[in-house]
Amino acid sequence: MDFWSWLMISLFLFLSAAGLTGSHVRTWRSVRQRELEPIELDYRWRQFRRRMQSSAMLGLLAVAIFVGQWVNSPPLAPVAVILFWMGALFLVIWLALLAVADIVSTKHHFSRLRRDCLVERAKLQAELHRMKNLRSNGRAKGKKYQ
Numbered sequence: 298m299d300f301w302s303w304l305m306i307s308l309f310l311f312l313s314a315a316g317l318t319g320s321h322v323r324t325w326r327s328v329r330q331r332e333l334e335p336i337e338l339d340y341r342w343r344q345f346r347r348r349m350q351s352s353a354m355l356g357l358l359a360v361a362i363f364v365g366q367w368v369n370s371p372p373l374a375p376v377a378v379i380l381f382w383m384g385a386l387f388l389v390i391w392l393a394l395l396a397v398a399d400i401v402s403t404k405h406h407f408s409r410l411r412r413d414c415l416v417e418r419a420k421l422q423a424e425l426h427r428m429k430n431l432r433s434n435g436r437a438k439g440k441k442y443q
Contacts, residue, residue, distance in 0.1 A: 310359035317352040361385040
């Protein structure tokens with residue numbers, strides 16, 4: 298690959314990382330302004346930290362890809378080249394692990410919210426059923442008063 302290809306790929310990744318970082322900060326600021334339950338706030342804080350770390354890793358990866366064009370040049374020892382690209386691979390693996398952690402955390406969080414909604418719905422339906430029975434004076438539905 299030539300210099301301009303390395304530059305374009307690196308620049309795209311770096312600008313993406315910068316855009317994501319800005320988006321995460323704006324989202325976190327809007328979350329802090331709302332009054333949330335402690336569990337929800339804790340989830341949002343952890344999500345913010347994971348996503349900021351992911352964006353930073355993406356930015357570092359962009360720089361590593363750009364610098365990598367000079368690392369591959371012949372004057373460097375093969376061990377240095379291997380260590381450099383192993384570091385870049387570590388960044389990619391760490392980024393993937395953060396993505397998986399975000400997916401699992403989001404799934405767990407929304408499963409808990411869904412379960413809480415279902416429990417609340419069951420309570421409300423039981424209350425509605427109890428109120429309907431009170432309104433009919435305990436008579437079965439469809440029977441006339443005798």
